[in-house]
Amino acid sequence: VSRRVQPREWADYAADRLDAHRRAQLDELAAADGDAAAARERAMRARAVMSEISGSEAPELSWDSAFARIHWELSLARRQPEVQSRRRWPRWAAAGAGAAALAALALWVTGRPDGDPVATPQLAHSQLDHGSQVIPMQLEAEPLTGLVTLLEGAATRDGQPIGPDQLDRGITVGTTLATTDGRIAVQFGPGSAFELGPQSSVRLLRFDGGEVVLATSGTIDVEVSHRAPKQRFVVHAGANRVEVRGTRFRVEDRDGHLAVSCTRGEVATFVGNREPMAVAAGRRLSLTSGASPAVVEMSREEQDELDESLDVITLDSWDQDWAGSGAHPSGLVAAEAASGTLIAVDGVEVGVAPLWVRVAPGRHHVATETNGTWGPGSWTVVGPSQRVVAKSDAPAAKPRRNRARSRRRARLIRDIEASPAVRGCVRGLEKRGLAEGAYLELEVGLGKSSMHFLNVLRTDLPPAVASCVRRAVGRIELPPGPAVELRHRLQF
Amino acid sequence: MELVGRKNRSTSGPSYREREAELIARVQRGERDAEMELYRAHRRQVAANLYRVLGHADELEDLVQEVFIIAFKGLDKFRRDSRLSTWLYRIAVNVALGNIRKRSRRPRTVLTPEAGERRVADSNHSPYRQVVREQDRELCYRVMEMLAPKKRLVLYLHEIEGRELKDIAEILGVNPVTVRTRLFYARREFYKLLDDEMQRMDAEAKA
Numbered sequence: 001v002s003r004r005v006q007p008r009e010w011a012d013y014a015a016d017r018l019d020a021h022r023r024a025q026l027d028e029l030a031a032a033d034g035d036a037a038a039a040r041e042r043a044m045r046a047r048a049v050m051s052e053i054s055g056s057e058a059p060e061l062s063w064d065s066a067f068a069r070i071h072w073e074l075s076l077a078r079r080q081p082e083v084q085s086r087r088r089w090p091r092w093a094a095a096g097a098g099a100a101a102l103a104a105l106a107l108w109v110t111g112r113p114d115g116d117p118v119a120t121p122q123l124a125h126s127q128l129d130h131g132s133q134v135i136p137m138q139l140e141a142e143p144l145t146g147l148v149t150l151l152e153g154a155a156t157r158d159g160q161p162i163g164p165d166q167l168d169r170g171i172t173v174g175t176t177l178a179t180t181d182g183r184i185a186v187q188f189g190p191g192s193a194f195e196l197g198p199q200s201s202v203r204l205l206r207f208d209g210g211e212v213v214l215a216t217s218g219t220i221d222v223e224v225s226h227r228a229p230k231q232r233f234v235v236h237a238g239a240n241r242v243e244v245r246g247t248r249f250r251v252e253d254r255d256g257h258l259a260v261s262c263t264r265g266e267v268a269t270f271v272g273n274r275e276p277m278a279v280a281a282g283r284r285l286s287l288t289s290g291a292s293p294a295v296v297e298m299s300r301e302e303q304d305e306l307d308e309s310l311d312v313i314t315l316d317s318w319d320q321d322w323a324g325s326g327a328h329p330s331g332l333v334a335a336e337a338a339s340g341t342l343i344a345v346d347g348v349e350v351g352v353a354p355l356w357v358r359v360a361p362g363r364h365h366v367a368t369e370t371n372g373t374w375g376p377g378s379w380t381v382v383g384p385s386q387r388v389v390a391k392s393d394a395p396a397a398k399p400r401r402n403r404a405r406s407r408r409r410a411r412l413i414r415d416i417e418a419s420p421a422v423r424g425c426v427r428g429l430e431k432r433g434l435a436e437g438a439y440l441e442l443e444v445g446l447g448k449s450s451m452h453f454l455n456v457l458r459t460d461l462p463p464a465v466a467s468c469v470r471r472a473v474g475r476i477e478l479p480p481g482p483a484v485e486l487r488h489r490l491q492f
Numbered sequence: 493m494e495l496v497g498r499k500n501r502s503t504s505g506p507s508y509r510e511r512e513a514e515l516i517a518r519v520q521r522g523e524r525d526a527e528m529e530l531y532r533a534h535r536r537q538v539a540a541n542l543y544r545v546l547g548h549a550d551e552l553e554d555l556v557q558e559v560f561i562i563a564f565k566g567l568d569k570f571r572r573d574s575r576l577s578t579w580l581y582r583i584a585v586n587v588a589l590g591n592i593r594k595r596s597r598r599p600r601t602v603l604t605p606e607a608g609e610r611r612v613a614d615s616n617h618s619p620y621r622q623v624v625r626e627q628d629r630e631l632c633y634r635v636m637e638m639l640a641p642k643k644r645l646v647l648y649l650h651e652i653e654g655r656e657l658k659d660i661a662e663i664l665g666v667n668p669v670t671v672r673t674r675l676f677y678a679r680r681e682f683y684k685l686l687d688d689e690m691q692r693m694d695a696e697a698k699a
Contacts, residue, residue, distance in 0.1 A: 006684075007684050008680055049628045053547075056543065057540050057543075058549065061539060063535055070557050074522075074565065075522075307593070
């Protein structure tokens with residue numbers, strides 16, 4: 001018998017999965033060799049623990065309150081089809097109702113009476129960046145305060161650039177956040193957070209325990225834990241409204257195209273004056289101006305990828321009072337790394353430098369990626385309210401982004417978007433009305449004079465069309481300049 | 493095939509099937525009492541399944557809710573060729589998988605060795621064996637957390653729950669060949685890591 005018995009074979013021994021002959025051989029080995037005997041002992045210990053686990057019971061839970069929330073969710077879901085199946089009103093009645101709604105809205109603007117929750121206002125798209133009205137808080141509702149858990153690249157708060165020293169400042173109602181090429185994530189409850197994608201903005205129209213209303217433009221990823229009855233969570237994207245209870249979803253509102261993708265739970269989308277449309281987990285609603293909204297099933301891969309990207313960075317322990325007082329016992333960590341370097345904290349990719357990520361106090365492992373290889377990383381201790389820059393493990397820092405790079409990157413995006421060859425690839429689909437809402441996300445590495453790499457990261461186009469687009473992008477020629485890398489989403 | 497229900501075995505037989513079918517029909521009609529009855533009959537089993545897969549009780553209540561919401565909403569999809577408890581088990585395992593994925597992508601505080609030592613010191617009043625058993629249990633879950641979520645789940649179902657490859661494939665909705673491949677790599681990785689960690693722990697204890 002070989003003296004090198006693999007641990008998994010000892011595990012089979014402990015689980016009594018070996019035949020008698022092999023078992024006897026291993027017993028013989030263990031009797032003759034102390035190391036083998038110790039390995040057998042460890043395997044037996046592991047098996048005993050596994051048997052114990054398989055018979056363990058769960059702790060007691062608040063069974064009744066859990067059931068109350070289940071029942072509430074089910075009742076809500078059952079009411080949804082009833083609303084959709086209601087008979088349409090005659091035109092004159094719809095016109096009358098519209099007039100009444102306008103009058104009610106006028107009344108609300110001039111002075112809303114206290115009492116019942118009000119319908120949130122329909123916002124014009126152009127209003128988003130120009131001081132949409134903050135909705136008055138209901139008297140009994142507790143105001144919420146959010147905390148930035150991730151800042152990647154540049155972002156502004158009420159028009160002012162956000163520096164690391166402002167990250168502990170609570171995010172309250174009326175705040176407007178906007179990003180240029182980065183992302184910003186805000187947590188506002190246990191398991192509840194939103195993340196603003198690049199070139200996007202959000203204004204907190206209402207932010208309290210009773211209701212959260214966000215007006216957005218661009219891309220927003222939302223993860224909301226289950227709301228208690230009477231709590232609402234609403235996202236306005238232009239004139240459209242997305243309403244949820246407990247779920248994970250993304251709203252993209254760009255260039256007249258709206259997409260609402262849901263990976264968990266269910267969201268109700270109110271498009272203009274239409275009946276609410278339910279977007280269940282694994283489905284996506286697409287709407288291009290002038291066309292009818294359509295809800296389609298996402299592929300398994302698309303769902304998985306979306307679910308991963310929708311995983312907003314949040315802290316496991318959350319106390320609203322801490323966030324409100326600006327004394328949350330968490331810290332912020334950054335990596336000493338060149339712009340654009342991928343960073344992982346505790347083995348989790350969190351984004352690209354420059355970034356700050358909020359962590360629980362304690363020891364954290366920060367690593368960076370250089371040329372596709374993760375470095376060994378370094379350990380750093382972060383205390384409450386501390387901002388720590390972890391030492392870089394990269395052998396050489398890349399040059400920081402300069403204006404020439406930005407210009408070259410912008411030029412490349414413009415050329416891709418305007419390329420007749422790229423558009424030609426989807427013409428066939430367009431003729432059949434299948435291109436609306438389709439997308440393709442590219443990763444391009446441009447050297448000084450030629451393209452170094454070109455990858456299709458994700459797309460919902462057929463493979464043949466996607467490779468046609470890839471080839472067309474590969475043929476784009478740019479004048480020599482500094483090397484740049486770029487991720488770009490082509491929306492058709 | 494019986495996947496769950498160590499405690500439910502006594503309820504087998506046509507009358508149980510009929511009662512279950514009637515209960516499901518009442519839930520589908522929206523009867524709150526029926527929902528409650530079904531929930532009461534299976535809640536502990538669902539919670540225990542989730543708890544065993546995950547190894548902790550964080551968010552357990554939320555996850556139990558999620559399982560029942562998915563189940564109640566999808567009762568139309570429930571095929572009567574298996575038991576409701578089996579179907580709920582499948583949902584629970586997939587909900588647990590979602591949670592494992594979520595947690596594996598989230599930065600978490602790393603336990604320092606000092607924290608581990610403190611726990612041992614605090615357990616002075618407990619018998620030594622029990623402390624070692626608790627440490628081994630914690631270690632077992634910690635090593636499982638190092639595996640990719642899909643591998644972890646396959647390993648759990650096979651090594652801890654003792655499921656057959658065919659059952660695991662059915663629970664996870666994948667090909668049995670895929671399960672076999674995943675299990676091979678998961679076992680190799682898990683037992684190697686577990687053995688290394690146990691050796692390290694034993695060496696530290698001796699020192």
